[in-house]
Amino acid sequence: MTTPPTAPPRRDAAECCVPDIGSEAPDFELTDRTGRRRRLSDLRGAPVLLAFQPSHWDPSWAECVRVYDRMLDFPAMCLDTGPVAERYGVADGAAVFVIDAGGRVSWRHTAGDAPPSPNEIADVLTASSPMALDSESSGWSRRHFVATMVAATLALALTRRVARAEPAVAHQRFATAIGSGETVKLRVNGRELSLDLEPRVTLLDALREYAGITGPKKGCDHGQCGACTVHVNGRRILSCLTFAVMQQGKEITTIEGLAASVGASGGALHPMQQAFIDHDGFQCGYCTAGQIMSAAAVVREPWGPADDDVREAMSGNICRCGAYPGIVAAIQTVRKNPATAQRGQR
Amino acid sequence: MKPFDYAAPASLDEATRAGARAATRFIAGGTTLVDLMKLEVETPEHLVDLNPLADRDPSLGTVSELPNGGLRIGALARMSDVAWATPVKERYPVLSQALLLAASGQIRNMASMAGNLLQRTRCPYFRDTATACNKRDPGSGCSAMQGFNRSHAILGTSERCIATHPSDPAVALVALGASVRVRGPGAQPSAERTMPIASLHLVPGTHPERETVLEPGEVITAIDVPPLPFARRSLYLKVRDRASYAFALASAAVALDVANGTIRAARVALGGVATKPWRSTAAEQALIGKRATAAAFRAAADAALRGAVPHRDNAFKVELARRTLVRALTEVSA
Numbered sequence: 001m002t003t004p005p006t007a008p009p010r011r012d013a014a015e016c017c018v019p020d021i022g023s024e025a026p027d028f029e030l031t032d033r034t035g036r037r038r039r040l041s042d043l044r045g046a047p048v049l050l051a052f053q054p055s056h057w058d059p060s061w062a063e064c065v066r067v068y069d070r071m072l073d074f075p076a077m078c079l080d081t082g083p084v085a086e087r088y089g090v091a092d093g094a095a096v097f098v099i100d101a102g103g104r105v106s107w108r109h110t111a112g113d114a115p116p117s118p119n120e121i122a123d124v125l126t127a128s129s130p131m132a133l134d135s136e137s138s139g140w141s142r143r144h145f146v147a148t149m150v151a152a153t154l155a156l157a158l159t160r161r162v163a164r165a166e167p168a169v170a171h172q173r174f175a176t177a178i179g180s181g182e183t184v185k186l187r188v189n190g191r192e193l194s195l196d197l198e199p200r201v202t203l204l205d206a207l208r209e210y211a212g213i214t215g216p217k218k219g220c221d222h223g224q225c226g227a228c229t230v231h232v233n234g235r236r237i238l239s240c241l242t243f244a245v246m247q248q249g250k251e252i253t254t255i256e257g258l259a260a261s262v263g264a265s266g267g268a269l270h271p272m273q274q275a276f277i278d279h280d281g282f283q284c285g286y287c288t289a290g291q292i293m294s295a296a297a298v299v300r301e302p303w304g305p306a307d308d309d310v311r312e313a314m315s316g317n318i319c320r321c322g323a324y325p326g327i328v329a330a331i332q333t334v335r336k337n338p339a340t341a342q343r344g345q346r
Numbered sequence: 347m348k349p350f351d352y353a354a355p356a357s358l359d360e361a362t363r364a365g366a367r368a369a370t371r372f373i374a375g376g377t378t379l380v381d382l383m384k385l386e387v388e389t390p391e392h393l394v395d396l397n398p399l400a401d402r403d404p405s406l407g408t409v410s411e412l413p414n415g416g417l418r419i420g421a422l423a424r425m426s427d428v429a430w431a432t433p434v435k436e437r438y439p440v441l442s443q444a445l446l447l448a449a450s451g452q453i454r455n456m457a458s459m460a461g462n463l464l465q466r467t468r469c470p471y472f473r474d475t476a477t478a479c480n481k482r483d484p485g486s487g488c489s490a491m492q493g494f495n496r497s498h499a500i501l502g503t504s505e506r507c508i509a510t511h512p513s514d515p516a517v518a519l520v521a522l523g524a525s526v527r528v529r530g531p532g533a534q535p536s537a538e539r540t541m542p543i544a545s546l547h548l549v550p551g552t553h554p555e556r557e558t559v560l561e562p563g564e565v566i567t568a569i570d571v572p573p574l575p576f577a578r579r580s581l582y583l584k585v586r587d588r589a590s591y592a593f594a595l596a597s598a599a600v601a602l603d604v605a606n607g608t609i610r611a612a613r614v615a616l617g618g619v620a621t622k623p624w625r626s627t628a629a630e631q632a633l634i635g636k637r638a639t640a641a642a643f644r645a646a647a648d649a650a651l652r653g654a655v656p657h658r659d660n661a662f663k664v665e666l667a668r669r670t671l672v673r674a675l676t677e678v679s680a
Contacts, residue, residue: 199352199393202380222381223453235426235455241380242456245352246373246395294452301451302430315590316450 017089025099026087047128049076050097052090121151189257204228206244215255215289226317229290236297255289271340272296275330283321295331354395362531364394366563374458378465415573421460421566440580444518447584460566469509480506481554496659502621507554517617520625521599524571531563547622576603583674594618596667598674609633619667626650643675
């Protein structure tokens, strides 16, 4: 097994700079969503939610907070790392502050602590709302609903930081909770891989999510599209419809290993890859790895010589762009050339 | 997908014992089971992998000659290998064609022959755990009865279930009079039995959840195809919404023994229209002794579809199945 990656150096030295509960929130200026320059102090009179998260963790996070800004009864701001984050002592981490209407810190969560509970954040957000509590018969107001939703997302974002810092520990907990994760040995593109997998992990997920081999694509995940096609012992199969644990001791080839399988020509494209390029056998490219893997195996199967035979042989590979004419032409070119028709054998 | 534990037994004895436990499924090709496990239609707690057994006993995964002139197809033989096996292509073209018209190239490389016989229905309500289905959840009702039932069966149905059996090869195999060899847990030879494929599957009746006569722990070890010389003239015709890679709306497996223009023997089975692979002895009887003419074929088709029970969206299948059968008989006798 690989050793867990070391956690990035923490800069908890900034602890002294994290504003205390009840203290005045450090002021700063930034551009709001309408393009106006605003200072935090301009917003006094209403509570403010400040969320800090380095954008490289999740680029969609800032957009998420902008959406909440429209839903909450008070402004929400998402800040990347930078001078403001440094002033709040969270230069390299995720943190959430709620600033009350008087400009004081009424609640804070920094990632150095244990993950926050969504209920706790929801209570803070609800309590910070300037509006009176709704008294619907259900006792469940829209505002409370929004606050809970925001709270859950914030908790998730902060928890993820913890999970990322300790991937090995997080994974171990997961495995214990749901059953046995066992060592599965796969031979992929000539390399031995040793992966810690549950039995329910499909070969496709093992390749993509655990081994980082992302050539096989997840299209439908139900054996209807062919995007996940790989070779097992030289035969084309659908990696989404088999469990990785069942494919031990077999020779698995993905698109990443196809060129190498030509061998002596070292690094040269497989003839089918070259033919797909020559005949424009793709447009968006999502189905292409599956198409090429399927096609490279079709050449070795006893199909008839006609274009219709190719179409029938390839009917398990769907292309939404409709690149079929180029695909058929590519396959026929490889099949008709005696130099390439016999190649691609492993 | 629900978690499960996985075992790959080293022997058939071990496999049948492991398979007899509650909440256990055998897995071979996995092309149906993995799909249904993702949908949580199938939620086994234990999975018993049969594939490694073929490494120890190659006959489980290959086609071999029987002393009587028939063929034995190992239960773990893959659909594509059987489709392209020379004795199958030459002596039982109906089976080779049915196999090649089923699924896709990738799936045929994975799917086992026995697994193909035992695959579950494609009824969309069976596959959707949010809907009622007597087959998936006995007693919950049949959503297809009043729902969208265009793909459903018109033969062998009951008030409880109108789901179609989806296999193509099974239709060819019942036409050929093939049987399955079955092995259960316990001491040999009492643990072994053989039955015609025609008696393997059950019509839904009042218990649609029971699809075969197999008992817990029983596995199919082989499919035996009897000698049938006139099957060299046999044919599988499949009609579907797409040109390829779709389940049958109607299909026909036919074999004819014609001498001097007169039909001496006939085999007829229908797919895509019935709750199990549907051999029609009524159609066969209607053909025997008749001249091989369009009128005789039409009469046989009428006999095959007598008693068909259409529902709102699948009434077209009655005539479609008749025409499919007439065309198959016309082509095979040409």
